Amino acid sequence: xxxxxxxxxxxxxxxxxxxxxxxxxxxxxxxxxxxxxxxxxxxxxxxxxxxxxxxxxxxxxxxxxxxxxxxxxxxxxxxxxxxxxxxxxxxxxxxxxxxxxxxxxxxxxxxxxxxxxxxxxxxxxxxxxxxxxxxxxxxxxxxxxxxxxxxxxxxxxxxxxxxxxxxxxxxxxxxxxxxxxxxxxxxxxxxxxxxxxxxxxxxxxxxxxxxxxxxxxxxxxxxxxxxxxxxxxxxxxxxxxxxxxxxxxxxxxxxxxxxxxxxxxxxxxxxxxxxxxxxxxxxxxxxxxxxxxxxxxxxxxxxxxxxxxxxxxxxxxxxxxxxxxxxxxxxxxxxxxxxxxxxxxxxxxxxxxxxxxxxxxxxxxxxxxxxxxxxxxxxxxxxxxxxxxxxxxxxx
Amino acid sequence: xxxxxxxxxxxxxxxxxxxxxxxxxxxxxxxxxxxxxxxxxxxxxxxxxxxxxxxxxxxxxxxxxxxxxxxxxxxxxxxxxxxxxxxxxxxxxxxxxxxxxxxxxxxxxxxxxxxxxxxxxxxxxxxxxxxxxxxxxxxxxxxxxxxxxxxxxxxxxxxxxxxxxxxxxxxxxxxxxxxxxxxxxxxxxxxxxxxxxxxxxxxxxxxxxxxxxxxxxxxxxxxxxxxxxxxxxxxxxxxxxxxxxxxxxxxxxxxxxxxxxxxxxxxxxxxxxxxxxxxxxxxxxxxxxxxxxxxxxxxxxxxxxxxxxxxxxxxxxxxxxxxxxxxxxxxxxxxxxxxxxxxxxxxxxxxxxxxxxxxxxxxxxxxxxxxxxxxxxxxxxxxxxx
Numbered sequence: 088x089x090x091x092x093x094x095x096x097x098x099x100x101x102x103x104x105x106x107x108x109x110x111x112x113x114x115x116x117x118x119x120x121x122x123x124x125x126x127x128x129x130x131x132x133x134x135x136x137x138x139x140x141x142x143x144x145x146x147x148x149x150x151x152x153x154x155x156x157x158x159x160x161x162x163x164x165x166x167x168x169x170x171x172x173x174x175x176x177x178x179x180x181x182x183x184x185x186x187x188x189x190x191x192x193x194x195x196x197x198x199x200x201x202x203x204x205x206x207x208x209x210x211x212x213x214x215x216x217x218x219x220x221x222x223x224x225x226x227x228x229x230x231x232x233x234x235x236x237x238x239x240x241x242x243x244x245x246x247x248x249x250x251x252x253x254x255x256x257x258x259x260x261x262x263x264x265x266x267x268x269x270x271x272x273x274x275x276x277x278x279x280x281x282x283x284x285x286x287x288x289x290x291x292x293x294x295x296x297x298x299x300x301x302x303x304x305x306x307x308x309x310x311x312x313x314x315x316x317x318x319x320x321x322x323x324x325x326x327x328x329x330x331x332x333x334x335x336x337x338x339x340x341x342x343x344x345x346x347x348x349x350x351x352x353x354x355x356x357x358x359x360x361x362x363x364x365x366x367x368x369x370x371x372x373x374x375x376x377x378x379x380x381x382x383x384x385x386x387x388x389x390x391x392x393x394x395x396x397x398x399x400x401x402x403x404x405x406x407x408x409x410x411x412x413x414x415x416x417x418x419x420x421x422x423x424x425x426x427x428x429x430x431x432x433x434x435x436x437x438x439x440x441x442x443x444x445x446x447x448x449x450x451x452x453x454x455x456x457x458x459x460x461x462x463x464x465x466x467x468x469x470x471x472x473x474x475x476x477x478x479x480x481x482x483x
Numbered sequence: 484x485x486x487x488x489x490x491x492x493x494x495x496x497x498x499x500x501x502x503x504x505x506x507x508x509x510x511x512x513x514x515x516x517x518x519x520x521x522x523x524x525x526x527x528x529x530x531x532x533x534x535x536x537x538x539x540x541x542x543x544x545x546x547x548x549x550x551x552x553x554x555x556x557x558x559x560x561x562x563x564x565x566x567x568x569x570x571x572x573x574x575x576x577x578x579x580x581x582x583x584x585x586x587x588x589x590x591x592x593x594x595x596x597x598x599x600x601x602x603x604x605x606x607x608x609x610x611x612x613x614x615x616x617x618x619x620x621x622x623x624x625x626x627x628x629x630x631x632x633x634x635x636x637x638x639x640x641x642x643x644x645x646x647x648x649x650x651x652x653x654x655x656x657x658x659x660x661x662x663x664x665x666x667x668x669x670x671x672x673x674x675x676x677x678x679x680x681x682x683x684x685x686x687x688x689x690x691x692x693x694x695x696x697x698x699x700x701x702x703x704x705x706x707x708x709x710x711x712x713x714x715x716x717x718x719x720x721x722x723x724x725x726x727x728x729x730x731x732x733x734x735x736x737x738x739x740x741x742x743x744x745x746x747x748x749x750x751x752x753x754x755x756x757x758x759x760x761x762x763x764x765x766x767x768x769x770x771x772x773x774x775x776x777x778x779x780x781x782x783x784x785x786x787x788x789x790x791x792x793x794x795x796x797x798x799x800x801x802x803x804x805x806x807x808x809x810x811x812x813x814x815x816x817x818x819x820x821x822x823x824x825x826x827x828x829x830x831x832x833x834x835x836x837x838x839x840x841x842x843x844x845x846x847x848x849x850x851x852x853x854x855x856x857x858x859x860x861x862x863x864x865x866x867x868x869x
Contacts, residue, residue, distance in 0.1 A: 111764060115757035122750040130747075156648055158579050161546070162640035195544045197722075202739070205732040208544065261543045263718070294547075347824055351521070354817075355514065359751060362510035366758045369503040373765055429738045435546070437736065 094390050098398035103405060109377065112370040113406055119363040120410025120459055121417065124452040127356040128418035128444055134348030136443040137429070141341035144277040145333025147310040148180075149221060152303040152320065155327040159433050160193040160302045167298045169326055176319050178312035179305050182220065188305035189218035192290045195436045196261055196283070198250040200428065207428070209250055210282045210436040211240075211261075213290030221306045222274050230255045230270030235286050238293075241270035243280035245439025249428045253283070262293045278337060281428065281439040304333070340433045360459055367463025371403050375471045382471050383479030392472040399471055403464025404457060411456030418452075419444045490794050497766065501798070504762045508802020509809060511755040512838055516810020518744045519834035520818070523664070524825030525740040528730035531664040534700045535564075536596065538729050539693040539710060542720035548689035549719050556713060562697050562706040567592040568690040570674060574637035574650060576627060583623045585637065585670040586691075587677040590616075596694050599661040606631070606656030614676050617652035620667030622826050624657045631657060642682040650680070668826040700725075752845065760849035763795045767853035774857050775865035788858040795850030796843055803842030807835055 106113055145151075152173050157163040165173075170190035173179075180187040192213035197206040216235070219225045233239035242253040252259060257268045266285070274280050291298065307316060317330040375382070382395060423444040431438045494501045523530075539557065541547035551568070558566045572585035590611045594600060602610070602618060610616045619629055629635065633654045642648055652672055660667045678687055697706050707723035714721045724732070734740075767774070774787055782790075811830050818828040 112761050115754075115761040118757050119754040122754045126747055126750055156638065157640055158575075162573060195546055197542075197544050200735060203735040205728075205735045207732075207736045208546075343824075355517070355747065358510055358514050358517075362507045362514075362751070362754070362758075365503045365507040365510065366754070369500060369507070369758065369762065372499060372503070427738060430736045 091391070091394075094394040095397055098385070098390060098394045099401045102398045102402040105378075106402065106405075109370075109374050112373055116363070116367050116370045116406050116463070117410040117413065119366045120407050120456050121414035123356065123359045123363045123459065124411045124414030124456050125417045126359060127352065127455060128415060128448050128452045129422050129442070130348065130352035130355065131448055132418065132422060132442040132444045133427075134345045134352070135445050135448065136440045137348075137438065138341045138345050139443050140276060140278055140281075140438060140440040141337040142334075143275050144279065144337040146223060146306075147332070147334060148307045148312075149333040150305050150307060150313065150316065151331050151333050151336050152305070153301075153329045153331070155329050157329065159435075160191075161195075161435055163301045165190065165300045165303060165328070167300070169328070170300055170303055172323065172326060173303045173305065173320060173328070176316055178307050178316035178319075180308045184216065186305070187217050187220050188303055189215040189221050190287065190300040190303050191215070191218065192287050192294070192296060193301050193434075194290070194294055196259075198252055200437075201249060201251050202427075204251075207250065208430065208436045209246060210434065211290070212279075212282050212284050213287030214284050215287055218284070218304065221304045222277070222279055223306075224273070224275035224277070225279070226273050227270050228273050230268075233269055233285055236288060237286070238264045238266045238289055239269045240266050240283050240285045241272050242268055243282050243284075243439070244271060244273045245280040245426070245428070246283055246437075247271050248426055249281075249437070249439045264293060278438060281437055340431060343432065344429070356455065360455055363459045364462050367403060367407070367459055368466060370406070371399065371464050371467035372470070374402070375399065375467045378471075379474065379479050383474055383476050386474070386476045387480065396468040396472045399468035400461070400464040403468075404460040407456040407460025407463070408453070411453045414456070415449050415452055419449070486790060486793065489790065490797055493766075493770075493794055494798065500762060500766070504759060504798060505802045505805070507755060507758045508799055508842070509806040511751050512803045512806025512842070513810040513813060514751050515748060515838050515841075516807050516830045516834070517814055518748050519838075520814045520828050520830050521825075522741055522744045523831050523834075524821070524828045525737060526734050528666065529727060529734055531599070531662060531666075532726035532730050533597075533599070533696075534725075534727070535696050535698075536726040537695050537697060537703060537707065537723055538726060539695065539721050539723045541692075542711075542722045545692065547719070548691060549693065549721065551688045551690055553693065553714065553719075553721070554690075557693060557695060557710060560706070560709055560713070562699070562702055562709070563695050564698050565592065565596055565696040566693055567596050568674070568693050569593075570677065570689075570691040572637075572639055572641075572670075572672075572677070574639035576635070576637055579638075581627070583626070583668050583670060585672070587674040588671050590671075590673050593671065596696055599665050600658045600667075601661055602656050602658040606658075609655040610673075613653055613655060614673055615651065615653050616655040617670060617672035618656035618658055619654060619670045621657060621659050622667040622822060623670060626822060629654055629657070631655060641677070643680050644682050646682070663829060664827055666826050668822075752841070756845055756849055759795060759799055759845065760852065762798070763791070763850050763853050766794075767791060767857060771860065771865045774860055775862045778860065778862050779866075784858050784860075787860070788854045791854040791857045792847060792850045795854075796846030799842045799846030799849065800839065803838055807838050811835075 153160065153163040154165060174186040174188040194211050195208040196211045198209045199205060200207040228244065233241055247253040253268055255268055258265045287300065307313060313332060320326055320328055320330050385395065422442045425442040426439065428437045428439040541549055554566060554568060557563055567589050570587040572587055574585050575582050594602065594607065606618065610618050617635065631654055635652045635654055637650050637652065638648055639650050640648070643650065658667065697703060703725050710723045711721050777787055814828065814830050821828055
């Protein structure tokens with residue numbers, strides 16, 4: 088038994104020490120595996136980042152009320168009377184200032200994207216004072232809050248980074264009035280950070296909305312209060328509304344893009360992995376071929392088939408792991424936290440988000456690399472073990 | 484040419500190694516084809532946009548409407564040949580997920596501005612006479628199995644006079660694109676129908692945007708300046724752009740797919756270069772004495788070098804041909820499933836040619852080090868080396 092173990096260790100050591108003689112082919116496999124892992128991790132980190140932003144939006148006890156039948160805030164509409172009924176519905180949390188419910192307007196405005204210089208649809212949201220309580224993590228990080236009733240705006244952190252013209256003091260002419268940026272806010276990485284906020288009362292006349300709103304964002308006393316709240320609104324004959332939990336609403340919006348990224352990224356990864364397997368097989372077959380006499384000598388000396396197979400597999404796996412480490416490091420250090428923005432089709436507006444290289448993605452990347460190493464090493468290893476010792480020794 | 488047999492024989496010497504290398508190359512070019520299709524899918528609008536078409540939208544955002552009264556003002560401006568307008572409808576078919584673009588348009592002038600939408604004359608006539616008539620592109624018709632004569636209900640955010648949000652249309656025509664790149668997912672119907680059936684007069688005198696044809700594409704910027712200056716300081720200021728600028732801006736909104744694709748392709752090709760180069764290096768190293776024999780037989784240094792280069796180029800181009808072939812088939816296969824996201828999805832012929840050129844360069848580059856080695860090979864030394 089001890090002898091057996093010593094054989095395994097000795098052969099693995101021998102293979103790894105002589106790896107430098109097969110530098111060229113080993114290097115090509117390492118780069119191949121590194122590319123597969125890097126491309127996989129980076130592509131899927133786009134989907135993860137987008138999903139994380141959507142998932143950070145809304146808490147279990149926050150709800151969104153839209154007009155019945157509308158899929159997005161942009162297409163929705165609520166009259167002022169309706170917003171009062173909703174704010175007074177059972178289950179809505181209350182504070183000293185009244186119900187924690189904010190009737191809001193949602194429009195988009197054109198601002199140039201910094202990365203391309205071309206105009207993008209940036210969401211502009213008119214809010215009521217309760218909005219800052221409904222978004223529990225809302226915080227002003229630069230400048231100050233807008234003064235109610237004035238044409239002042241505050242920009243989300245993501246929006247300020249992605250779009251030009253959102254520095255403190257910048258002014259814009261939208262419609263008849265100039266608007267001034269007076270602050271930048273954060274909200275725990277949520278979708279709100281992609282938006283620009285102002286007072287709803289100021290936005291109504293500017294966009295000729297009269298006294299109508301588009302949506303209602305409210306905080307409930309507890310997550311369990313949702314059913315009672317929803318039932319009371321949907322059964323109210325004065326209303327035609329759709330009531331959804333914010334967390335579910337935004338999770339659903341992220342589904343399409345996440346699925347697209349996952350399927351396309353997955354497909355590209357499978358193809359690249361296939362290519363890397365062919366490369367690894369080539370490398371390991373060449374390694375075995377160039378060491379035919381050496382392996383035969385070892386076998387003649389009494390080394391078993393098992394250790395020979397294992398040592399070649401180990402070599403292939405080590406190459407794969409080194410490749411995975413390089414690929415993972417490139418993905419992590421090069422792309423993790425990379426800020427970008429894309430169009431959210433449901434709201435027809437921009438969402439700023441960052442690439443997210445999660446530990447799960449890295450682990451899956453390493454597993455893919457190990458699979459490449461295993462498949463790439465197994466067949467050559469079996470061939471090496473099967474070499475007839477006598478003929479192999481005679482080979483040049 | 485007579486050396487081709489020699490090249491072929493050399494590749495057949497280590498069949499497994501050649502096979503594995505060709506497989507890697509095939510995979511790389513399948514990916515190349517796929518990514519070319521992805522890039523086209525996200526930029527098709529930019530490439531096929533009409534050079535003489537411009538769009539006039541609200542300056543603040545495309546979601547804001549413009550007064551219908553602008554139409555006459557713009558029509559008479561110098562440089563403008565024709566004008567039509569469109570409104571976004573935003574309905575869904577049966578399920579909220581079944582989305583495709585729908586526009587309320589002026590049926591009398593719309594097709595004159597979009598000559599690339601090919602609609603049979605009788606269907607065009609039916610579309611222009613029937614108030615609730617609609618036409619749809621081939622891609623969307625295939626997706627939902629729409630046929631001419633169908634009655635199509637769409638659920639829209641717009642409330643009708645009868646208190647419903649369900650709108651019905653008579654499908655009177657299906658149009659095709661003039662080119663393979665033409666987007667045929669749009670659904671067009673009569674603006675008057677929408678205007679009259681609406682519960683509120685909110686869009687009565689409002690249109691989403693204007694589309695104009697200009698006399699000379701070279702003067703597009705002057706036309707744009709003139710139009711925007713005309714409406715400056717009014718309640719609804721305009722932004723006039725060429726269709727290409729508009730499409731490019733929209734592609735930029737989605738994200739920089741082009742750059743992403745280029746990086747992935749680069750990563751794949753660098754890997755491939757190493758794999759092929761490595762194969763060539765190994766196989767030439769094994770055959771040094773053979774090459775020396777060739778030189779002894781009277782082959783010149785340059786001939787031997789070319790032989791090596793031919794071998795590596797042959798390997799790369801063979802893999803590329805097979806890979807691009809498979810790629811075209813694969814892309815056609817998955818294109819159907821992606822249609823909702825990218826209406827135009829195929830491998831452009833230009834990229835097929837580019838792929839072959841790249842394969843040839845790849846072969847040259849990979850074969851260069853061993854070829855130089857072969858060129859410099861001294862007969863005496865090589866024969867002694869065994």
